[in-house]
Amino acid sequence: QKExxxxxxxxxxxxxxxxxxxxxxxxxVSQSFFWYRxxxxxxxxxIMSIYSNGDKEDGRFTAQLNKASQYVSLLIRDxxxxxxxxxxxxxxxxxxxxxxxxxxxxxxVIA
Amino acid sequence: EPEVTQTPSHQVTQMGQEVILRCVPISNHLYFYxxxxxxxxxxxxxVSFYNNEISEKSEIFDDxxxxxxxxGSNFTLKxxxxxxxxxxxxxxxxxxxxxxxxxYTFGSGTRLTVV
Numbered sequence: 001q002k003e004x005x006x007x008x009x010x011x012x013x014x015x016x017x018x019x020x021x022x023x024x025x026x027x028x029v030s031q032s033f034f035w036y037r038x039x040x041x042x043x044x045x046x047i048m049s050i051y052s053n054g055d056k057e058d059g060r061f062t063a064q065l066n067k068a069s070q071y072v073s074l075l076i077r078d079x080x081x082x083x084x085x086x087x088x089x090x091x092x093x094x095x096x097x098x099x100x101x102x103x104x105x106x107x108x109v110i111a
Numbered sequence: 112e113p114e115v116t117q118t119p120s121h122q123v124t125q126m127g128q129e130v131i132l133r134c135v136p137i138s139n140h141l142y143f144y145x146x147x148x149x150x151x152x153x154x155x156x157x158v159s160f161y162n163n164e165i166s167e168k169s170e171i172f173d174d175x176x177x178x179x180x181x182x183g184s185n186f187t188l189k190x191x192x193x194x195x196x197x198x199x200x201x202x203x204x205x206x207x208x209x210x211x212x213x214x215y216t217f218g219s220g221t222r223l224t225v226v
Contacts (some may be wrong), residue, residue: 042219
């Protein structure tokens, strides 16, 4: 059974701080990893993808991947109240197999 | 920015009735998916569709579910005899190159309420 684990939160950070969201996955051969943002009642929106070990930066977002530890994280710098949402980690285990999602971490950025 | 379009946005149906949820994927995308999300729970895979046939389905996707691409643009999910536990948000997604490279673009979802 392919599993993706996330702390459900809520994670509360003050405005301007760095928010750190974590995700672990069960299968060492996983290929690609995605972070989606989901506002309440809305659909998931892709914000980052990462395939190789190390860091990948896109604006205020940095994704970090450590395949040896089966761990992927998302850092949000200079957090804004508009970043308050649930962040979903999704894993592609092989080829074109469907993405497996974690339950998500709810982030609350306090103004 | 191209979008995945889903209709209706909200459907209320009586238990035992059939519902059809509709999706128009992004025009140059080749891979199509249905996911559902029960309130407060995670996004769960139902079925994937490529080259006019189901490529993979989950345990949730039993005989009461079916998918169809009736023309070149629409992609539908039919639930034959709805149960209370089918109440959820249903998301359609599409992908140009399959899962590995770019993830999916999701539609805005259909909230299905079975009463």
